[in-house]
Amino acid sequence: MISKHTEMPQSVISRLTRYLAHVQTLCAQDIKWISSQDIADNLGLTSSTVRQDLSYLDFSGVSKRGYETGGLEKVLSAILGADVQWKMVVVGAGNLGKALALHEEFSRRGFNIVGIFDADPKKIGKKVGDLAIMGQREIPMVIAENKVDIGVIAVPSSSAQSVADMLIMSGIKGLLNLALTHIVAPKHIPVVDSRVVASLLELSHTLKFGR
Amino acid sequence: MISKHTEMPQSVISRLTRYLAHVQTLCAQDIKWISSQDIADNLGLTSSTVRQDLSYLDFSGVSKRGYETGGLEKVLSAILGADVQWKMVVVGAGNLGKALALHEEFSRRGFNIVGIFDADPKKIGKKVGDLAIMGQREIPMVIAENKVDIGVIAVPSSSAQSVADMLIMSGIKGLLNLALTHIVAPKHIPVVDSRVVASLLELSHTLKFGR
């Protein structure tokens, strides 16, 4: 019961992010109660799955009424760490890296970018929003001084692993990999892959062969 | 045997995209043969899973040698539709939309952006690379005239569904959703979610509670 969180299957965690997005929409619309069936319908799941998932939370629904949206939002935020402010650096100041650094959504959700780096000397000193692009030499210093949590890898595949290694050696706690290549990291450093291109390939398969 | 493709579980399709990325790297390095064990080690899987997955393909390995990388690349590309040129439009010319339109990776992989749209009249006519930003009114015309396959939704959550509806009515075949909100579409229109923010939340959970 205490901290079942660690035992949650990845599939459940993944769905919790969707419940959070949905329940935040409901809260914004001043809808106070939601049933597992409503959530299921909205996200294309079964009510059974929703109830099973929500049973991992320290939060109970109410017979005949469902789940109170405000409370549900709070516990989902807590379990997903959405109530924490994280510090991120972005390595690679190409179009993708710059977009990320400028994308309001991240800081709005507590993912605060405190540095952006590029290997190209010509880019160093140029501004991306409020941040000046720094050389990759400075990565260890910036990470240590700011206690940065998350490193975002927005460099070409060919240098993704070496950038990851540098971030890991500098004491990063987790990585978001936007490159298409697989990154090897020690077990205690979680790596999540963005997989936009992979998603497009999955879409492409469906379009080509149907479903 | 003929077209087992349609029956592949989603989990298999998802891994095939990773095999493709890996085998392309190997081909670029002039490595001619790869065993299921090598692939498994590189991607953090078991050799059993890899062989099982590859058995869906019309392609055989060779005892004692493994899989020929060139041939494997070809069949993986074919099954993922990576050998097809697709036409895409991007709706939303914010930082994310612009980055996508400019990101070389997409066109290099056959996902060609033929139009970018925004609701803000002040942005209309401005250039993003070679493309001039168009008003959302023009979406149906551009999709019909260019036979556009894929629509990319890069607008705020609040307008994501209405943009999706417009794209669907205009005859789009599939959607890539970069907004965090769930999109409802008819069964024959596949929607894939990019889930970058969701990935960060999953990372955030792991950082907060460990694993």
Add this chain to the structure above:
DNA sequence: TAGATTGTTAATCGATTAACAATC
């Protein structure tokens, strides 16, 4: 109260892994 909805157990379903004969 009657009816709706939860929480949870048990059953089902599907995906992963182990094992091993076939093969080069």
Add this chain to the structure above:
DNA sequence: TAGATTGTTAATCGATTAACAATC
């Protein structure tokens, strides 16, 4: 040949779904 690696079957494992008593 001996040894390595595939392809495939069967066993295991885990996740989803169904069912239903408890409850408000």
